[in-house]
Amino acid sequence: MTIAVSILPEQQLATLNAAYSRAVARRRWRLLLGVALFAAALLLAAIGAEVNLRTLFTYFGNFLSYFDRILTLDSGQRVWTDVGEWLWGWRKWLKMLGETLLISYVGTLIGATLAFALNFFAAENTSPAPWLRFVVRRLLEFARTVPGIVFALIFVIAFGLGPMAGVLAIAIHSTGALGKLFSEIVENADMKPVEGIRSTGASWLACMRFAVLPQVTAGYASYALLRFEINVREASVMGFVGAGGIGQELVVAIRKFYYSDVSAILLTIIVTVFIIDIATGWLRGRLFGKEART
Amino acid sequence: MTKPQQVDTAQLRARYPDVFDRPASARLAAPAMIVAALAILVYGFVDLDFSPSRFFSGLSQLGWISLMMIPPDPGSSLPIYLKALGETLSIALLGTTLAALFALPVSLLAARNVVPSKILRFPVRRFLDSIRGVDTLIWALVWINVVGLGPFAGVLAIAVSDFGSFGKLFSEAIEGADQKQVEGIRASGGSALHEIRFGLLPQVLPVIAGQVLYFIESNTRSATIIGIVGAGGIGLQLAEQIRVLEWQRVSFLILMILVAVAAIDFISGKLRFAIIGRRAVA
Numbered sequence: 001m002t003i004a005v006s007i008l009p010e011q012q013l014a015t016l017n018a019a020y021s022r023a024v025a026r027r028r029w030r031l032l033l034g035v036a037l038f039a040a041a042l043l044l045a046a047i048g049a050e051v052n053l054r055t056l057f058t059y060f061g062n063f064l065s066y067f068d069r070i071l072t073l074d075s076g077q078r079v080w081t082d083v084g085e086w087l088w089g090w091r092k093w094l095k096m097l098g099e100t101l102l103i104s105y106v107g108t109l110i111g112a113t114l115a116f117a118l119n120f121f122a123a124e125n126t127s128p129a130p131w132l133r134f135v136v137r138r139l140l141e142f143a144r145t146v147p148g149i150v151f152a153l154i155f156v157i158a159f160g161l162g163p164m165a166g167v168l169a170i171a172i173h174s175t176g177a178l179g180k181l182f183s184e185i186v187e188n189a190d191m192k193p194v195e196g197i198r199s200t201g202a203s204w205l206a207c208m209r210f211a212v213l214p215q216v217t218a219g220y221a222s223y224a225l226l227r228f229e230i231n232v233r234e235a236s237v238m239g240f241v242g243a244g245g246i247g248q249e250l251v252v253a254i255r256k257f258y259y260s261d262v263s264a265i266l267l268t269i270i271v272t273v274f275i276i277d278i279a280t281g282w283l284r285g286r287l288f289g290k291e292a293r294t
Numbered sequence: 295m296t297k298p299q300q301v302d303t304a305q306l307r308a309r310y311p312d313v314f315d316r317p318a319s320a321r322l323a324a325p326a327m328i329v330a331a332l333a334i335l336v337y338g339f340v341d342l343d344f345s346p347s348r349f350f351s352g353l354s355q356l357g358w359i360s361l362m363m364i365p366p367d368p369g370s371s372l373p374i375y376l377k378a379l380g381e382t383l384s385i386a387l388l389g390t391t392l393a394a395l396f397a398l399p400v401s402l403l404a405a406r407n408v409v410p411s412k413i414l415r416f417p418v419r420r421f422l423d424s425i426r427g428v429d430t431l432i433w434a435l436v437w438i439n440v441v442g443l444g445p446f447a448g449v450l451a452i453a454v455s456d457f458g459s460f461g462k463l464f465s466e467a468i469e470g471a472d473q474k475q476v477e478g479i480r481a482s483g484g485s486a487l488h489e490i491r492f493g494l495l496p497q498v499l500p501v502i503a504g505q506v507l508y509f510i511e512s513n514t515r516s517a518t519i520i521g522i523v524g525a526g527g528i529g530l531q532l533a534e535q536i537r538v539l540e541w542q543r544v545s546f547l548i549l550m551i552l553v554a555v556a557a558i559d560f561i562s563g564k565l566r567f568a569i570i571g572r573r574a575v576a
Contacts, residue, residue, distance in 0.1 A: 044384070045384035045387045048384035049381060049446060049448070049526070050381075050526075051449060052446060056450075059441045062441075063437070063440045066436065102337075103338075105334060105335075106339065106342065109331070145515070146548060146552070153532075153533060154356075154544075157359070158355040159355070160352070164344055167342060233427075237432065241533075244342070250435075251435065254435045255435075270428065273427045274427065
C-alpha cells in the first residue's frame with residue numbers, strides 16, 4: 001500500500017520535497033518576521049509609554065486593595081452589610097443619573113435630527129451635487145473623529161459649565177456617527193420608487209419624502225436607539241470635564257478618596273447602563289422584529 | 295338592505311374584536327410616541343438650563359474661538375507634541391495587546407462549546423459585562439490612583455476596559471467555530487487541551503487577529519481622550535492647551551490627532567485585509 005507514494009522517481013521526489021520545504025520555510029520566516037516586528041513595536045511602545053514593570057508589581061496589590069477599600073464603609077464593615085449607609089446619597093445620585101439620561105436623550109435626538117437633515121446630501125445616490133456631497137461628508141467625518149469629550153472641553157468654555165455643553169458635544173458627535181450610518185442606509189435603498197416619483201415631475205424634496213423616506217425610517221430609528229445606548233455611557237463621563245451628569249459626582253468621589261461612594265456610584269452607573277441596554281434591546285425587538293436585536 | 299348589513303357588522307365586531315379595535319390604537323400609537331418624545335425633549339431643555347440667550351452667546355463665543363484657531367500653530371512645542379503622539383500610539387498598542395493576551399483564556403471559559411456548564415459560564419459573562427459597563431475614562435481615574443499619573447495608567451486603563459469587550463467578542467468567535475474539527479481531534483484521542491489547540495484556535499485566530507487590529511484602531515481614539523484625566527499622551531497636552539486658551543495650539547493638536555487616526559485606520563485596514571482576506575470585521 002505504501003509503495004504507491006514512492007513510485008515517483010527519486011529525482012522528481014527530491015525537487016518536490018525541496019519545493020515543499022522551501023514553501024514551508026518561507027511561511028515560517030514570514031511568521032517569524034511578523035512576530036519579531038510586532039515584538040519590536042511592543043518594546044518601542046513600552047519605552048514610549050514609560051512602562052515600569054516594577055511599579056506594576058509593587059502597586060498591583062494596591063489595585064486589588066483599592067477594590068477592597070471601595071467596598072468597605074467608613075465604619076470598617078463591608079458595604080453590603082449596611083446598604084442604607086452605603087447608598088446614603090441615593091436621592092442626589094438618582095437625580096444626577098436622571099440628568100445623565102436626559103443629556104444623552106436630548107443629545108441623541110438633536111444629533112439624529114441633524115444627521116437626518118444632512119444624510120441625503122451625503123449619500124451617493126441622492127445627493128443633488130457632487131461638491132455638496134464632498135463638503136457634507138468631510139463635515140460628518142470631522143464631527144465623528146474628534147472625540148465627544150474634546151468637544152465638551154471646548155464647549156464648556158464657550159457655553160459655560162453645565163449640562164448644556166455636554167448635550168451639544170454629544171449631539172455633534174452623534175451627528176457625525178449617525179450621518180454616516182444613515183447615508184449608508186439611503187445608499188442601500190431601492191431607487192425604483194425614486195424614478196417613479198421623479199417621472200411624475202416631482203421635486204427633489206418630494207422624491208426624498210415619498211420614495212426614499214418610507215424605505216429607510218425603520219433603519220434610522222434602529223441606529224438612533226443604538227446610539228442612545230452608546231451615548232448613555234458617554235454622558236456618564238461628561239461630568240469629568242464639567243459638562244454635567246453623574247460623572248461630576250464620580251470624579252469628586254475618586255479624587256477625594258470617598259471610597260464607598262465610588263463603589264456606590266459605579267454600581268448605579270453599571271445598573272443604569274444594563275437597564276438601558278436591555279430596554280433598548282427590547283424596544284428594537286418590538287419595533288423591528290427579532291433580527292434587529294444585535 | 296341596510297338592516298342586515300348593520301347586524302352583520304355588529305356580529306363581526308363581536309366575533310373579531312381584535313380586528314376592529316386595532317386600527318384605533320395603531321393610529322394613536324405613532325402620534326402618541328412622537329408627542330411623548332417631544333415632551334421629554336422640552337422637559338430636557340428646561341431641566342438642563344437651555345435658554346436661547348445662552349445658546350446664542352455661546353455660539354458667538356464659539357465663532358470667536360474658531361477664528362482664533364486659524365492658522366493652526368504648534369508654537370515652539372512641536373517636539374513635545376510629537377512625543378505625546380508617540381505616547382498615545384504606544385498606549386493604544388500596548389493596552390490592546392495586553393487585553394487580548396489576558397482575554398483569550400477567559401473567553402474560552404465564557405464560550406458555550408468549551409465550557410458546557412452554565413453555572414461556570416454565567417459568572418464569567420456577568421463579570422465581563424460589568425467591566426464593559428464602566429467607561430475607559432473611569433478605569434483611567436482608578437488606575438491613576440493606583441500607579442500614579444502618567445501613560446502607564448493609560449495602558450492599564452485601556453487594557454482593563456478592552457479585556458471586557460475582547461472577552462465577549464472572542465467567546466462569540468469561538469462559539470461560531472465549526473465543531474467538526476474539534477470532534478475529529480477528540481475521535482483521534484486528543485485531550486481537551488489538544489481540542490482547543492488544534493481544533494479551535496486555527497479557526498478563531500484569524501478572526502481574533504482582525505478584531506485586535508480593529509481595536510488598536512479604535513483605541514487610538516480612546517487613548518487620545520484618557521489623557522484628559524491625566525493618563526498621559528496627547529490628550530493631556532490638548533486639555534492643558536484648552537484650559538489656558540491657546541487656541542492655535544489646540545487646533546494644531548486636533549489636526550495631529552485626525553491625521554494620526556487616519557494613518558492608523560489606513561495601516562490597520564491593509565493589515566486586516568492581508569490577514570483575513572477581503573471580508574472586513576464589523
